[in-house]
Amino acid sequence: MTKWPDGTTRMGFDVTEFDTLRAETLAEIGEADLAALEDIRVRALGKSGAITALLKTLGGMTPDERQAKGPQIHGLREAVTNAIAARKAALEAAALEARLATEWLDMTLPVSAGRLGGVHPVSQVMDELAEIFADLGFAVASGPEIEDDWHNFSALNIPETHPARAMHDTFYFPDDKTVDGKRMLLRTHTSPVQIRTMTKQKPPIRIIAPGRVYRSDSDATHTPMFHQIEGLVIDRGIHMGHLKWTLETFLKAFFERDDIVLRLRPSYFPFTEPSAEVDVGYSREKGRRVIGGSEGWMEVLGCGMVHRRVIENCGLDPDEYQGFAFGTGVDRLAMLKYGMDDLRAFFDGDLRWLKHYGFRALDVPTLSGGIGA
Ligand code: DAH
Numbered sequence: 001m002t003k004w005p006d007g008t009t010r011m012g013f014d015v016t017e018f019d020t021l022r023a024e025t026l027a028e029i030g031e032a033d034l035a036a037l038e039d040i041r042v043r044a045l046g047k048s049g050a051i052t053a054l055l056k057t058l059g060g061m062t063p064d065e066r067q068a069k070g071p072q073i074h075g076l077r078e079a080v081t082n083a084i085a086a087r088k089a090a091l092e093a094a095a096l097e098a099r100l101a102t103e104w105l106d107m108t109l110p111v112s113a114g115r116l117g118g119v120h121p122v123s124q125v126m127d128e129l130a131e132i133f134a135d136l137g138f139a140v141a142s143g144p145e146i147e148d149d150w151h152n153f154s155a156l157n158i159p160e161t162h163p164a165r166a167m168h169d170t171f172y173f174p175d176d177k178t179v180d181g182k183r184m185l186l187r188t189h190t191s192p193v194q195i196r197t198m199t200k201q202k203p204p205i206r207i208i209a210p211g212r213v214y215r216s217d218s219d220a221t222h223t224p225m226f227h228q229i230e231g232l233v234i235d236r237g238i239h240m241g242h243l244k245w246t247l248e249t250f251l252k253a254f255f256e257r258d259d260i261v262l263r264l265r266p267s268y269f270p271f272t273e274p275s276a277e278v279d280v281g282y283s284r285e286k287g288r289r290v291i292g293g294s295e296g297w298m299e300v301l302g303c304g305m306v307h308r309r310v311i312e313n314c315g316l317d318p319d320e321y322q323g324f325a326f327g328t329g330v331d332r333l334a335m336l337k338y339g340m341d342d343l344r345a346f347f348d349g350d351l352r353w354l355k356h357y358g359f360r361a362l363d364v365p366t367l368s369g370g371i372g373a
Pocket of ligand 1: 188190303
């Protein structure tokens, strides 16, 4: 008994019925969707399918019969199998086409800059700094904002009893929140990245490390979270001349003026010896202070030759390796360059302020195209 695609069962196997089975099955396949196609496959080629049943009749035939009908039945099975595969491929291709048509996006359309939002001046200045220092061969390094005492202080030659610890107004984590027995804090400066870099990387080292830092302090020029950038060079034979040239090159590129005058004043930082503070000269134009010239002086950064004890603390030999370091406030650099005067507004998230002081999202600072906007 043969089960036909239309669900009826008919006895025997004659040529007309065979042709009808073939024609009906192929016609059905031609119109089927993916689900119907599977149904047809089961009804024709499945365990109790019509064509499977025909194949089983071969066993009961005489050799002559089998020679006549075998190729027909096998041919039918092959034709149906191929038709199903072809229909399936066509349906899947059509489904993909339809999906591609609905998910279509014209990448050549001009972007609506307004919808992209703007770049915060802090991000802009960090991008500018990365670009300037990349050109001088510096990589960008980073470290954790939740630091331990050793990286933030001790390794930087600021021991427990050092008055510099009090100056930093540190946010400490509670005593019971230690990590591996270490007391944790929010890093008060980016200088611990010096330690993290020197302990995991062999000299020569040339890095900058921009990032967030935290101190318990708040007024027009101080916020509890602010941004610093650290610079570190470690190699053989490094001296203060390298430091001064690097800072001069950096500040000229950053302020985009050639008449930048630097003044290095002797100063003190526990992690550098000798240490200096760097002032840049400003002049007055229409009552406003602008960077350049030397009518007055503005402090812009701290720097010095890395203290030999710091180099030792990182497992390096200070008789072999020397270096310089510098650190400064990114927010302060942004204020000096772009003329904002209240630091707190940087972190208020006021859209009017961001619209006014923000930068176009698609303007990426490059040395060739102009560092500032
Ligand atoms: N870490 C210092 C601070 O936060 C800034 C600083 C000064 C960094 C001198 C340096 C440096 O690398 O050499 O006040």
